[in-house]
Amino acid sequence: MAHELPALPYAYDALEPVIDKQTMTIHHDLHHGAYVKNLNAALEKHPELAGKSAEDLIKDLNAIPEDIRGAVRNNAGGHVNHTMFWKIMKPQGGGDPTGPIAEAIQKSFGAFKDFQTKFNDAGVKQFGSGWVWLASKGGTDLHIMSTPNQDSPISQGHYPIFGNDVWEHAYYLKYNNRRPEYLAAWWNVINWDEVNKRFAAFKSGKPVQEPALASR
Numbered sequence: 649m650a651h652e653l654p655a656l657p658y659a660y661d662a663l664e665p666v667i668d669k670q671t672m673t674i675h676h677d678l679h680h681g682a683y684v685k686n687l688n689a690a691l692e693k694h695p696e697l698a699g700k701s702a703e704d705l706i707k708d709l710n711a712i713p714e715d716i717r718g719a720v721r722n723n724a725g726g727h728v729n730h731t732m733f734w735k736i737m738k739p740q741g742g743g744d745p746t747g748p749i750a751e752a753i754q755k756s757f758g759a760f761k762d763f764q765t766k767f768n769d770a771g772v773k774q775f776g777s778g779w780v781w782l783a784s785k786g787g788t789d790l791h792i793m794s795t796p797n798q799d800s801p802i803s804q805g806h807y808p809i810f811g812n813d814v815w816e817h818a819y820y821l822k823y824n825n826r827r828p829e830y831l832a833a834w835w836n837v838i839n840w841d842e843v844n845k846r847f848a849a850f851k852s853g854k855p856v857q858e859p860a861l862a863s864r
């Protein structure tokens with residue numbers, strides 16, 4: 649059994665001009681590809697974990713044998729985070745949020761623009777590599793959080809409704825060191841339908857079980 653790199657759900661140039669084709673190609677094929685490859689290599693040492701989904705692996709990192717705990721944290725984390733990331737973006741995305749997530753954002757943060765400002769600010773302030781998230785712990789709770797490296801909110805008991813990748817590999821070719829510019833432009837490719845799907849599933853107590861995160 650092994651984990652597999654899911655195909656990108658659109659063409660490599662589909663998110664142009666917000667995210668360029670070369671960045672998408674390297675990011676998906678090489679970076680996400682490496683997380684999957686390194687996860688499989690780590691799991692070879694512990695065949696008892698071979699059947700677990702990548703999400704299950706990072707839910708309780710203390711349950712992972714110490715000799716591969718770091719590798720699982722980084723690489724199962726990277727696999728889970730990127731599999732979400734490709735899906736919560738789409739060509740001709742963006743605009744104001746719709747549906748239940750729009751109401752929930754309004755309730756927790758007020759105007760959408762104020763929420764965006766806070767989210768972007770948390771992304772700018774994440775020192776070094778990491779992610780910025782809209783996460784929830786259940787009920788009506790919605791909060792912004794950031795994590796270093798490939799750490800997932802899932803490992804801390806939070807559910808990631810959506811997140812943005814602020815590693816330099818996500819933006820450097822086009823935006824160079826201008827992370828704030830990337831964060832601002834990124835809203836033009838967010839896929840609110842997919843975000844609503846994740847939010848609705850989480851609220852109903854059955855968070856999305858991503859088939860691409862299964863070991864097969």
Ligand code: MN
Binds near residue numbers: 675679730
């Ligand atoms: Mn990345």
